[in-house]
Amino acid sequence: MRNALGSVDTVLLLGGRSEIGLAIVERLVRRGARRVVLAARGAVVPVEDVERLGAEVHVLDFDAARPETHTALIEEAVARVGDLDVVIPAFGVLGSQAVYDADPVAAARDVAVNFGGHVSVGLAAARRLREQGHGTLVVLSSVAGVRVRKANFVYGSAKAGLDGFAQGLGDALHGSGARVVVVRPGFVIGRMTRGMTPAPMSVTAAEVADAVVAALDTRKGTVWVPARLRPAFAVMRLLPRPLWRRLPR
């Protein structure tokens, strides 16, 4: 159960190797979470790193590309640790637009993970949170989906779909005791973006995690990281398309 000051007991991380996901888990455990489920393909996850912080860790095999397994996965997580206080689907792939242009099948496959996988996991988790009458689903959206750019429009459109899904789900869960926090980071410097030149207002996984954990203490439904991306995108959303499409990246 979440306590009065925002500390939780159980956390389910899907995409158990995600830097952002693990950074959030680390912070939640430091603040009192004692039971963690790490779900990842092949069940390969840094168990000891989380255990060392003082939590009991359960590992589940999870494949984002197989939506038919997702309900069972949520049930298995509940069987291991009980009520799910925080669920973090943090899986995702970031391919280059050039590769997608040449390989439409790869593009569709990645969209299926980045959007479809989140839909099935999100709905399965939401059903459980609704039944238990409490809990938070953290959805890692991106500013890439707030206004899609030509430089990465396959990835961006999946994030746009995910962002819309998460907002709708959050509204659907209103009053159920459960809630959705939509996180919109800018360019995140880390393993996923290695070799790429950071965009303006880029952040680290640690900064994203700090913002997410801070949002859990409040009733906020949307978190921009850094916060100044919000006014920045309020302007960018209004840029005329001829100008927008000339953006270098």
Add this chain to the structure above:
Amino acid sequence: MTLLTGWGRTAPTRATVARPRTAEEAAALVAKAGGRGVVARGLGRAYGDAAQNAGGLVLDCTALEPWWRLEPGGLVTASAGTSLHDLMTALVPRGWFVPVTPGTRYVTVGGAVAADVHGKNHHVDSSLGAHLRSLRLLTADGSTRALGPRDDLFWATVGGMGLTGVITEATFQCVPVETAWMRVDVERTRDLDETLDTMTASDAGHRYTVAWIDLLARGGRMGRGVLTRGDHAAPGDLPARARRDPLAFAPRPLLAAPPRVPGGLLNRATVRAFNAAWFGKAPAAPRRIVQGIAPFFHPLDGVDGWNRMYGPRGFVQYQFVVPFEAVDTLRRVVERLSGDGVVSFLAVLKRFGEGTPGMLSFPMPGWTLALDIPAGRSGLAAMLTEFDEWVAGAGGRVYLAKDSRMSAATAAATYPRLPEWREIRRRADPDGVFVSDLARRLRLC
């Protein structure tokens, strides 16, 4: 489907709320409670999540028909849904007073038993459980059991936070009073040492004692307070006007908090001003006054819905007890709160006497301090966790009816009779039908 919180208005969860009017209706509801279980709720004055049951069923016991029966010697039997307010309004004019009242009259009899509540007379009279003669408890099998102090299940229920079943009625011994008034000695203390020394020296001379301390006062004034010590007044103590009908008792809230209050209203500046005014209002030299029962015992009941004053994020109440020999732990907590300028008004200090055999009952001989803190303050969680460690290290504990944030490990370490309680509960409720957010959070069951 309703979102419920405790009095502190933090951590809402959703439950189905049913309003049984009779014990039979309650039994029928318990029988089909479903997988997420059921817990009874009274007037919702527990500060945290004791009367919440996320995803499950909550029985609103204020719907239970209120009734009470007074026997000639002052033995009172009341239905669990009866509030202490209703009881006092009925009993005081007849010359009887409840054996124990917490700081509010707006609690139900069932809730008072489930929390084994204490009051300003704990140092001489212990908590409510010490005055209980019998209980009726609706258990998971749908039967209603009559329990007395010789039953294990009785002492698992007194202080058991509603996790053994639904209390449907309770019988307890009341105390005779001649008037609805209190004879009260009010005295200011300069600092924490004087507060502690004066309380220690004079507790035995009064039935009811409590000190309010100003946690925002610093330096040489740290721990300054206003000590009130009272006894039921005799007709001769009263002013002439009150003597005509000395047992008249009909308290009403004087004010109501607005339905919506923005956050941050109770901040360091406003609370400091309030505390200073409260301190300044108390007479500089010790003085004896005559005061009504309501302002003496229940000053906050004068403001309806005062918990809303903390704004949308709510507040936490932290109440702990440490044995008398661990008074230095109390000092450390006060020093830290004062040093950090933690916003808290009306911190209440009290000496406890003997506890009851209730396995999860809170009071034990020692010092208890209760304080309210706005929930939004940064660093609060870490500070209270540190206090938990000090309190646990000193052999003390935190009050379950007030708690909304302690860890399961702290609860297990500070309620040493938890395994014994679990065993008795398991026999009465093998399938775990009775459950609450508090029980889940602290893994009590």
